[in-house]
Amino acid sequence: MLPHRSVYDEEHLLFRETARRFAQKEIAPHFDGWEHAGIVDRSYWTKGAEAGLLCPQVPEDFGGAGGDFRLNAIVIEELWYAGFAGPAADYSVHSDVCCGYLLKYGTRAQKEKWLPRMISGEAICAIAMTEPGTGSDLQGIRTRADRTVDGYRITGQKTFISNGQHCDLIIMVTRTDATAGSRGMSLILVEADRPGFRRGRNLHKLGHLSADTSELFFDGVDVPAENLLGSEGGAMAALMSELPQERLTIALQSMASAQRAYDISRDYVRERKVFGKAVADMQNTRFVLADLKTELAVGWAFIDQCLAQHMTNQLSTYDASMAKLWVTEMHGRVVDKCLQMFGGYGFMREYEICRLYADARVQRIYGGTSEIMRELISRDL
The missing domain is CATH 2.40.110.10 (Butyryl-CoA Dehydrogenase, subunit A, domain 2)
Structure with a gap:
């Protein structure tokens, strides 16, 4: 399960339950069909709007919940931890990336025209x-x-x-x-x-x-x-000012997905028998799981540090780049080692770990490749 962290308060716990229920009620029954079709139904957007998951950071003046980015972070974490990377990524671009540009750079008329429609799911961005x-x-x-x-x-x-x-x-x-x-x-x-x-x-x-x-x-x-x-x-200046949030968003995605891969793999090796005993009873398996658990703990600590900085407008492009680089690379390592624990079944698409492995690969590419992140970080040495 996702850890509870001090960066969130009681209000966020209630919102997390809403996002978790939404994932199981509105995504899980349709997910395989959407994956096969290569696209979600348009109703997915209106259902998300009804649950209050779209653009929750928009001020009440424009029809929003008036929350802060931690509400966005909860939607990211819950949908990615549930294993629904595709639908979750759709929401993320709309709420966590596009909405930020309108909030920061839009005129009053642009905000009044588009933000309520983005919140309601009438307009997808x-x-x-x-x-x-x-x-x-x-x-x-x-x-x-x-x-x-x-x-x-x-x-x-x-x-x-x-x-x-x-x-x-x-x-x-x-x-x-x-x-x-x-x-x-x-x-x-x-x-x-x-x-x-x-x-x-x-x-x-x-x-x-x-x-x-x-x-x-x-x-x-x-x-x-x-x-x-x-x-x-002014595009380049605007892009540079919004990219730290986008990169934090991708890091949050990878953290939740890596945690999911670890949790299902730990449970699998406890049940899977080889040579008459559970795979989890073998020293190598325990050591691999210990390493992965440690990497996840370090990742969550760094993510929460960055999230807290972002709440006070102190998240620098360099820290966001480090978060995006380290967490997405860690994500790749975790899913690779987790898939190995499933043996041949890990290569089968019907097993969730196979999908998690495939979904993880783009995290090191979009939002700026790992190589670009290293280039940016090197400017602040």
């Missing part, structure tokens, strides 16, 4: 950064937004976009000045019903099978000037 030739190097983006009389005309292509099939609103990272380098990039809101926008294929992935991940195309999409999010040329 995606953020479009990555392009076919551009991954972690955001300065290499080629999608452009040319000025028009009334606003901008957007032309370009994005890929690996979470919520791409369901999204109603896209936060676009575009180039508004081809000569200004990182200062020539802007964030622009694009509604999915605008002419010239089209969705590409839903990409087939190693893991996170039920999280729709898509190609998006923008063929001269006209948007009004009021769709600019923040200041023109």
